[in-house]
Amino acid sequence: MTTINDIAKMANVSRTTVSRALNNNGYVSEDVRKRIMKIVEETGYMPSVSAQSLRTKRSGVIGIILPKISTETSSRVVKGINEVVSKEGFQILLTDTELNPKKEVEYIRLLQSRQVDGIILLATNVNKELLNVINDVKVPFISLGQELPNVTSVVYDDYHAACDMTNLFIQRGHEKIAFIGVGEEDPAVGHTRKQAYLDTLQKNGLTVKDEWIHEGGDFSIESGYESMKQILKKSQGNLPTATFAVTDRMAVGAMEYLKEQGYNIPGDMAISGIGAAVMSAYITPSLTTIDYNNKEAGRITARLMLDKLNNKNVSEKSTLSYRLISRDSV
Amino acid sequence: MTTINDIAKMANVSRTTVSRALNNNGYVSEDVRKRIMKIVEETGYMPSVSAQSLRTKRSGVIGIILPKISTETSSRVVKGINEVVSKEGFQILLTDTELNPKKEVEYIRLLQSRQVDGIILLATNVNKELLNVINDVKVPFISLGQELPNVTSVVYDDYHAACDMTNLFIQRGHEKIAFIGVGEEDPAVGHTRKQAYLDTLQKNGLTVKDEWIHEGGDFSIESGYESMKQILKKSQGNLPTATFAVTDRMAVGAMEYLKEQGYNIPGDMAISGIGAAVMSAYITPSLTTIDYNNKEAGRITARLMLDKLNNKNVSEKSTLSYRLISRDSV
DNA sequence: TTATAATAAGGAATCGATTACACATCAATT
DNA sequence: AATTGATGTGTAATCGATTCCTTATTATAA
Incomplete structure (x- = not known):
């Protein structure tokens, strides 16, 4: 695996300069910048996200906790979330509680140790421990589908x-x-x-x-x-x-x-x-x-998440609209 | 966020010892081990996965590339994969190509920079560039649903x-x-x-x-x-x-x-x-x-992946069985 | 011509873990 | 009593980035 040091050596500069060139951050002469970029292209170098996130505390990953991974609702929501966050370069880390409330708590902890930048929970129940754990979460947190006290919630009407x-x-x-x-x-x-x-x-x-x-x-x-x-x-x-x-x-x-x-x-x-x-x-x-337009719900939740990540303040509760579809069974 | 150093200080030992206690690796006296574990419990400490994976080159994440995130097939497969890998402590990182072949290539690169331990591709097409990129992949790679030359493939019959x-x-x-x-x-x-x-x-x-x-x-x-x-x-x-x-x-x-x-x-x-x-x-x-029993296909693929991660050698091609369901439309 | 600011690039510390190596202690063996 | 091996713990290097702090070189202003 090529590292920033390899690139630096090949370009005859220090890794500091490479980092600056890559992040458009600080002064780099046009000359050197081009030299570096060319090498980056050629080698297909991509910075190690582990190293980056160790240093910067940001991982570019949003954790999602689903009650069940293979339901229409879940996958529509995930689709909507992904649509929005992937445009901003974020990835999605999925966990599946299999409707087990204990796992909700476990995964919230786990996702944090994985340095996710934010957590979206598709809650199916509310309990004391869950709320406690959520209160300890240090990254942006949004509940989708259930209103949780003191938690940013996106809910269906x-x-x-x-x-x-x-x-x-x-x-x-x-x-x-x-x-x-x-x-x-x-x-x-x-x-x-x-x-x-x-x-x-x-x-x-x-x-x-x-x-x-x-x-x-x-x-x-x-x-x-x-x-x-x-x-x-x-x-x-x-x-x-x-x-x-x-x-x-x-x-x-x-x-x-x-x-x-x-x-x-x-x-x-x-x-x-x-x-x-x-x-x-x-x-x-x-x-x-x-x-309920789950995909749109996912999108809205994702946008709220991005706003939170950019330190904008967001309303604590958003209620979604719905559409009654009248067909032949009634 | 508490780090291993904090735990070390609180337990009056070096971080080396803490690491050994946590990983059951090397000698640690029963006395000290208990002391450490107690503090770990109390603080809810979880090691930083970024730091771990930077050091060990293992992230505990399997990357999945889907053609479409919200289809029955995809979600069943993901369910099967998740079922198996989550038991071994692995997480799933999802990407969605939206049926765009360019994104397949892009995501294979991206997942590697994210230090995933393995990649599973639900392929929908085969092209030269894709095969080239796959050949450069340094982590275990499995194709599900299409047979790719020189690539471990799990295919439907x-x-x-x-x-x-x-x-x-x-x-x-x-x-x-x-x-x-x-x-x-x-x-x-x-x-x-x-x-x-x-x-x-x-x-x-x-x-x-x-x-x-x-x-x-x-x-x-x-x-x-x-x-x-x-x-x-x-x-x-x-x-x-x-x-x-x-x-x-x-x-x-x-x-x-x-x-x-x-x-x-x-x-x-x-x-x-x-x-x-x-x-x-x-x-x-x-x-x-x-x-086609997609969930089982996911499980099988996941098991192959785990085998690969454990350096067992696996057969290059697995063909799945199917079941014809005769109903009223014929 | 000199002072000042902008530009360019490097050195080294840092993030939080793991691990090779070194060292000390203690019990068992010769 | 000396040697050996098992046990327990610490020091320091390392992984691959980012970033603060310097230093050097130009360009601009006084």
Whole structure:
């Protein structure tokens, strides 16, 4: 591997001068600069980032902590982040918690020891230890998808999105609306979306039946399938006419079960999700859902991160907009 | 940030001893070791990876070059890789070429300057410059998805997979089989799969009509839609009865167009894809496809990488198995 | 002509680890 | 009692950059 010293020797200058030439920093004669650059070209020399970051405390790496690496949401967000930061010469270091809260904490520590310049967390839960660790973080930190106290947060407008969706059902004349959710450990998805559903029903004077509400174990299609099964079983004789699932995958699972049982969608049961998964447009019937524009969320988060890195001060909370996509399932 | 020197001072030993205690390397009395570990615990000290990697030439990072960051294939592969390497304490540095061959070369250089311990490339094309740069790479290098000369490659069995799929159509009595492909710059997807299709038709004495073959501009759903449109237009009066699309997304696009035009699938036209996208199971009719098990491919590649990092010698080419999933679209 | 400032380049310290080498102690072996 | 080997710890060099501090050379102003 060629080092700055090799280049210096070849150009008959000191490594100080090479460094200055490369960083456009301090005086270097045009003559020498050209000589150096030529050699750099020829050798394909690239400075060792380890050495640089040891010295400068900057690594050009943004650490991202994902709950799950291979989901549509994650990869869209990562895409958006990468799009923005790569233009500024930053790289992305990915970690995957596999939905294990302990790993969130572990990775925050780890990323710091790797000298990342900033950390973006796609949080799925909030707990005391997590907040403590985040408070100790010395680099710019942003939470995406959950609002964390005293932490710069970029959040989806879960409450209004879920209200709108519930209202859509009501507008279409539904009065018995079921709900497929996830555990409340996830404040944004598990709590806020459910609260919006409950509030909207109440505001419209509609009954909330326990049998119509089911929380899946995870965000999977199977979990949606199972939830729908449970809801139908528990509400024999008083079936809901619509179901609001908090994710598209769960909605797809629910549809799957309904189709298997010979129900007509949306005739016997209207269905909606959240997330605008690609699949939602191509299943039959196409799924009414809400587009959170995850890629744009990633971009916005990334820009905030860059601002922080440039010591601009940024607002503590940014709420993203959403778009209700009305399709054939409702 | 606490450094090894701080720990050394607090424990009243030299930093040498601290380093030895942390790395279980050389003699350290039980007494001192405990003292050091306790302080490390309390302070939450983590060694600076920049300093470590500057000194040891190892960074604990595997660089991955993806053609597109937010595709099902990419994220499944990354998941598989991460699953394996994270257990060994490695992190993943992601780069996205956005299908730009120049960026492949650029990122290979960049990753090396970042001192990555190994590089995994999800190649989509093969060109002279790429091969040259790869030849200069000084760290373990693996290509996934394309076979590159003199490079450790993990490849899908595109040829046999595509043969099997074509044969399936023939078995079901189809004689007029159309093909939706991509450009030949992509040897695995664009060339091999097409060759397998052509060979299989020929072997079975079936006519190959130019009007039945169309190459989409990219891998998108829209591109599949457009391709199907072209095929139907060009082969008026002698329509194919089956279409083999080289990716699931393209197959979905093709189905979309057929449905719009009122064709029955598979009655008027059978359809198949490759890739086992989640969506393929949930569209109507469900799509016959081939599962390449990308996650497992990622795992296998990662294990090869770990072997290389441990100086075990590995076979230059590994061909993966696949599974034909027969569903309702054929 | 001399003082001053701008330009150009090098010397050496520094970042935070690892590790070769040296040295001291102590127990076991001859 | 002398030699040997195992154990424990420290000193200092090193990795490859950046940057503060000097010094030398020109160009400009007084």
